[in-house]
Amino acid sequence: MALLEVKNLNKIYEVGLFVRRQVHAVKNVNFSVERGEIISLVGESGSGKTTTAKMILRIEKPTSGDIIVEGINVWKDIKTVEDKKNYYRKVHAVFQDPFASYNQFYPIDRILHQALRLIDVDPQNPKSKELIEEALRHVGLEPKNILGKYPHQLSGGEKQRIMIARCWLLKPSLVIADEPVSMIDASTRGGIIKLFENLRDEAGTSVIFITHDMGLAYYISNRIFIMYKGEIVETGTPDEIISNPKHDYTKNLIGSIPTLYKKWEDIGELETRV
Numbered sequence: 001m002a003l004l005e006v007k008n009l010n011k012i013y014e015v016g017l018f019v020r021r022q023v024h025a026v027k028n029v030n031f032s033v034e035r036g037e038i039i040s041l042v043g044e045s046g047s048g049k050t051t052t053a054k055m056i057l058r059i060e061k062p063t064s065g066d067i068i069v070e071g072i073n074v075w076k077d078i079k080t081v082e083d084k085k086n087y088y089r090k091v092h093a094v095f096q097d098p099f100a101s102y103n104q105f106y107p108i109d110r111i112l113h114q115a116l117r118l119i120d121v122d123p124q125n126p127k128s129k130e131l132i133e134e135a136l137r138h139v140g141l142e143p144k145n146i147l148g149k150y151p152h153q154l155s156g157g158e159k160q161r162i163m164i165a166r167c168w169l170l171k172p173s174l175v176i177a178d179e180p181v182s183m184i185d186a187s188t189r190g191g192i193i194k195l196f197e198n199l200r201d202e203a204g205t206s207v208i209f210i211t212h213d214m215g216l217a218y219y220i221s222n223r224i225f226i227m228y229k230g231e232i233v234e235t236g237t238p239d240e241i242i243s244n245p246k247h248d249y250t251k252n253l254i255g256s257i258p259t260l261y262k263k264w265e266d267i268g269e270l271e272t273r274v
């Protein structure tokens, strides 16, 4: 059984105050994600990527269709607070602006304590300190340089690493990362991307990586899903998509990949041909 199955998923928004009209943000989307794989949902702004993620995260209710995680129908079977807590242990989000919804007047320890509570570990318990320190080291942060600080005292890259440290505390089955590096300066992006790969390789976590950047998707993914105007128009392994794109939109996206992102072996191959 796949970890996640998305079946005939649709989201229609009703917009306009006086003249009502409908925006069909997600159109009959079907896909599955296996355990321990990274898939990228790639598409331009407005193609429906975030809406799809929000439906999986139970933030937006689908207009129709089903989302099934480990056999549980996310919009039909999850009813109680305990069901929700169990779900958010399994499925965790990493957003573009890591601390956007976080109170800037609390030290960052609090954000890690929240994750501990989800797995029923009391932050006052001495074991919690050990878990937090271990999680921070997993993401390349030295606990004594981080704990007790406030968000404004940390760089964008450090903040995003803290959000990934939360994933190490929870070890969820699925992480949904929505443009996690787009606000981070180019020199630290690679390090953050690598952390998602570590999470997959060491904790067996599957990742849905949402991006408009085909180069990044090519680098990180086991499979790529191309989204265009609310629909998934093409799927395949990165090499299938790059070497044999079928949809015109995919062809355009590929044209925009700088060589910099190409995998080392491809660059090596190119160099031997020249």
Ligand SMILES: Nc1ncnc2c1ncn2[C@@H]1O[C@H](COP(=O)(O)OP(=O)(O)OP(=O)(O)O)[C@@H](O)[C@H]1O
Pocket: 013, 014, 015, 023, 024, 025, 043, 044, 045, 046, 047, 048, 049, 050, 051, 052, 212
């Ligand atoms: N709450 C909402 N109400 C009305 N329309 C919405 C709402 N949220 C999204 N939309 C519309 O749904 C469509 C898909 O938006 P979505 O945010 O999912 O796209 P996206 O591919 O994630 O884009 P981006 O990369 O810019 O985040 C867009 O036309 C958007 O304007």
